[in-house]
Amino acid sequence: DAKTTQPPSMDCAEGRAANLPCNHSTISGNEYVYWYRQIHSQGPQYIIHGLKNNETNEMASLIITEDRKSSTLILPHATLRDTAVYYCIVRAYTNAGKSTFGDGTTLTVKP
Amino acid sequence: DTEVTQTPKHLVMGMTNKKSLKCEQHMGHRAMYWYKQKAKKPPELMFVYSYEKLSINESVPSRFSPECPNSSLLNLHLHALQPEDSALYLCASSRGGSDTQYFGPGTRLTVL
Numbered sequence: 454d455a456k457t458t459q460p461p462s463m464d465c466a467e468g469r470a471a472n473l474p475c476n477h478s479t480i481s482g483n484e485y486v487y488w489y490r491q492i493h494s495q496g497p498q499y500i501i502h503g504l505k506n507n508e509t510n511e512m513a514s515l516i517i518t519e520d521r522k523s524s525t526l527i528l529p530h531a532t533l534r535d536t537a538v539y540y541c542i543v544r545a546y547t548n549a550g551k552s553t554f555g556d557g558t559t560l561t562v563k564p
Numbered sequence: 565d566t567e568v569t570q571t572p573k574h575l576v577m578g579m580t581n582k583k584s585l586k587c588e589q590h591m592g593h594r595a596m597y598w599y600k601q602k603a604k605k606p607p608e609l610m611f612v613y614s615y616e617k618l619s620i621n622e623s624v625p626s627r628f629s630p631e632c633p634n635s636s637l638l639n640l641h642l643h644a645l646q647p648e649d650s651a652l653y654l655c656a657s658s659r660g661g662s663d664t665q666y667f668g669p670g671t672r673l674t675v676l
Contacts, residue, residue, distance in 0.1 A: 494672070
């Protein structure tokens with residue numbers, strides 16, 4: 454699986470959009486970008502994933518650059534409950550379920 | 565419903581004890597996983613079961629023994645653990661080995 458690079462920490466004001474970047478410059482054509490988050494001491498929660506098109510669901514939007522070497526997770530209106538560690542994972546569809554988590558970004562939403 | 569349940573939530577055991585962690589899902593998923601997470605570190609994959617057969621073992625010590633009795637259940641048997649094995653143990657499941665994984669809340673294990 455391709456390696457991902459994320460900033461270790463970010464702050465965001467409550468009610469504002471949180472934009473979390475992820476670099477995956479060695480991504481292969483068959484690798485998806487997945488985003489999970491982990492609120493303190495809980496299990497990781499799936500957020501969204503995509504291959505090359507931008508994706509949106511009820512939780513967030515995922516913007517993938519045209520060259521697919523980086524992506525941004527957007528939480529449109531961050532709340533205090535969005536404070537968590539956010540993990541960007543790149544995984545091939547055919548890798549039998551192996552997921553390698555990077556160090557993630559600790560997002561702190563402040564009132 | 566994307567719920568994966570894990571029991572117990574907390575477990576304290578001595579180095580000579582034998583204990584088991586249990587994971588259950590009723591989503592019809594055919595792949596199940598065990599991860600280990602140390603404090604302030606990302607989860608690390610331990611085992612993958614696909615269609616009730618062990619498909620990946622990430623060189624985990626034999627004191628950890630996984631078992632998949634049926635497609636809904638996954639156990640992790642623990643024996644002769646060391647204090648450094650203290651961690652959050654996470655279970656996950658997915659429709660197939662390559663699909664989105666859904667995680668349980670984890671079991672916080674302390675080895676004395």
